[in-house]
Amino acid sequence: MNDDQPEEWFRNSSSTVWGLLSMGAALAVIVIDAVTGWHPETTAAGLLFALVAYAAFIRTRVGVSxxxxxxHHLFSTVRFPMAALESVSVGRTLGAYAGGRTYVSGAVGRPLREAVKKKRDHKPLSNHADFIEERLNSLAQDARDRRRIKKDSDEQFALAEDVRRSWDWPLIAATAAVAVTFVVLLVL
Structure with missing residues (x-):
């Protein structure tokens, strides 16, 4: 069912920066290698590093659509109705709870020091992770209210059974092809 819920996406603010820096470093290694005497295994390693950096830092995100x-995980996407979401908690990673299962994403998280500190002294909405946690919990409640579903009801648990996972086959194929090429070049 397509609710009138707005589309909203969240990711750790530093993940995009780290992803671009990692991919830029891989590209720099490839260019430097090409200029100083090309080694195919270095090019393959740089491409593999760039693909994994893209999957880990750029592709991973959490949202409502x-x-x-x-x-969005490294190589797959998990989706289920927003009204099925029981709660969201952000520690070192984001934990989303629905239908008695926990779905974890590293796209949003807190630094270790902050995650430990939060347990001792909770100040709502003091940072970006708090905002994301509060916003997703609020959007889940809004979705339940629109459908007139009570939290922890049988209707909500029934919605949680509609979990769909899809795989990013082009990215998987490209990463596998480059990884195999890299290993073959190292062995030869």
């Missing part, structure tokens, strides 16, 4: 809660 077309009435669904969406978790």
């Amino acid at each position: 077309k009435g669904d809660f969406v978790l």
